[in-house]
Amino acid sequence: MDGLHTESRFLHGGVLALSTAPAELDREARFAAFAASHRERALRLAWRLVGGDMAAAEDVTQDALVKAYRGLPQFRDEAALSTWFYRILVRQAYSFLRWRRVRERFGGEVPENPPDTAPTPQSDPALRRRIADALAALPRTQRDAFLLVHLEGFTVNEAAEIMGRAPGTLKSNLHRARMALRRRLDDVVDSRGESR
Amino acid sequence: MTREPELEELTREDARFVEQLRSLYGPEPLDGARRTAFEARLRERIARPRWPLALIPTFTAAAIALVVWNSLPGQRPATPAPAATANRASAAAWEDVLFEGDPTQEQAVSAQDELPPDYKAIELAFLDGV
Numbered sequence: 001m002d003g004l005h006t007e008s009r010f011l012h013g014g015v016l017a018l019s020t021a022p023a024e025l026d027r028e029a030r031f032a033a034f035a036a037s038h039r040e041r042a043l044r045l046a047w048r049l050v051g052g053d054m055a056a057a058e059d060v061t062q063d064a065l066v067k068a069y070r071g072l073p074q075f076r077d078e079a080a081l082s083t084w085f086y087r088i089l090v091r092q093a094y095s096f097l098r099w100r101r102v103r104e105r106f107g108g109e110v111p112e113n114p115p116d117t118a119p120t121p122q123s124d125p126a127l128r129r130r131i132a133d134a135l136a137a138l139p140r141t142q143r144d145a146f147l148l149v150h151l152e153g154f155t156v157n158e159a160a161e162i163m164g165r166a167p168g169t170l171k172s173n174l175h176r177a178r179m180a181l182r183r184r185l186d187d188v189v190d191s192r193g194e195s196r
Numbered sequence: 197m198t199r200e201p202e203l204e205e206l207t208r209e210d211a212r213f214v215e216q217l218r219s220l221y222g223p224e225p226l227d228g229a230r231r232t233a234f235e236a237r238l239r240e241r242i243a244r245p246r247w248p249l250a251l252i253p254t255f256t257a258a259a260i261a262l263v264v265w266n267s268l269p270g271q272r273p274a275t276p277a278p279a280a281t282a283n284r285a286s287a288a289a290w291e292d293v294l295f296e297g298d299p300t301q302e303q304a305v306s307a308q309d310e311l312p313p314d315y316k317a318i319e320l321a322f323l324d325g326v
Contacts, residue, residue, distance in 0.1 A: 035238070040225055047223040054223055058234060066241050131221045150214045151221070178210055181217070189216045 031069045034081065039065075041152060042089055048147050049093035051132040060096050064089040086154075086162045090144060127188060134184040142177035145170050150178075 042064065047057035068085045075081035135143050141163065148159035149170075156174075160167040206214065226234060311319065 035235075039234075043226065044222055048221065052221075052223075057223065062234070062238055062241060065238055069242050128221060131217065135221075151218050178206075178213070182210075182213055185217070186213070189213055189220070 027069075027072055031072055034068065034072075034078070034085075035065055038082065038085065042086070045086070045147060045152050046089060046093055048135070048151060049090065050096055051136060052128050056096055056100075060089065060092045063092045083158065083161045086148075087164070090162065094140070130188060131185060134181055137184070138177055138180055141165065141169075142173045142180065145173040146177035146181065149174055 039061070042061045043057050046060040046064075047054060050056040050060060064085060067088050068081065071084065072081065075084065135146070138146070144163055145159060145165075148154045148162060149156060154162065156167050156170055160170045163170065165173075
């Protein structure tokens with residue numbers, strides 16, 4: 001339903017409706033449906049990857065969606081497109097983090113802890129920062145595996161495809177990530193769990 | 197896209213830890229206005245022309261070709277002197293010959309063609325032996 005609404009908005013929004021060729025319309029309809037079904041998940045994953053900065057997550061998601069639109073004709077299979085899209089999204093997120101580090105080092109205009117413009121009501125900023133720091137301290141493969149499988153709900157095989165790793169390697173990364181995060185965050189998460 | 201098979205492998209404590217972390221560390225879904233702005237910006241970005249990107253391979257290839265051409269040993273023709281300099285040099289030489297005389301040319305003429313005595317007399321009389 002949401003997909004149909006979004007498709008309608010895209011097709012009647014004025015910009016994409018300019019092209020009238022059937023192939024282009026098909027492409028736009030496919031993209032509208034794809035964007036509608038993946039936007040929230042992509043934003044959530046990007047938000048977690050960039051350490052809880054919503055504006056950055058929106059930029060990263062937009063970059064990945066624009067690339068998905070341009071790469072759409074190469075993919076007939078939605079599953080392959082989806083895997084490719086999330087691979088791009090993860091890359092874009094790390095590219096954003098690298099540039100932010102460069103700007104911090106040479107420009108100095110970026111605050112160390114970027115403010116979240118859409119804070120979650122269920123967690124306070126200090127706790128979010130602590131979780132973000134614990135995730136940032138993990139090696140990248142462990143962090144990606146944990147975010148994709150445990151927080152975003154991808155299967156091990158899907159996450160392995162997105163990351164370009166073998167499922168066995170990914171499972172091992174998941175286990176290590178869980179152990180490391182529990183060591184760092186067990187007190188916080190457990191105490192909050194008990195207080196509920 | 198289900199996570200149950202992976203979560204089934206977790207211990208109870210691990211599963212609880214993961215569940216709590218997921219609920220504590222996540223953004224709010226986009227509200228209506230923000231979603232509309234997001235989609236509008238996405239449409240604008242998609243409609244933006246890509247021609248500068250399309251030209252990047254061309255410029256890159258041209259730059260590489262230039263570098264390769266310049267790095268080839270002995271392949272380039274000798275650089276001619278700039279036209280203005282060459283003209284100026286030849287004009288200067290012509291002036292030298294005209295007003296000062298070319299010593300080699302003069303020597304060759306005097307060695308090969310001695311004037312006959314009567315012409316020498318005329319030269320002495322009218323041209324002061326020039």
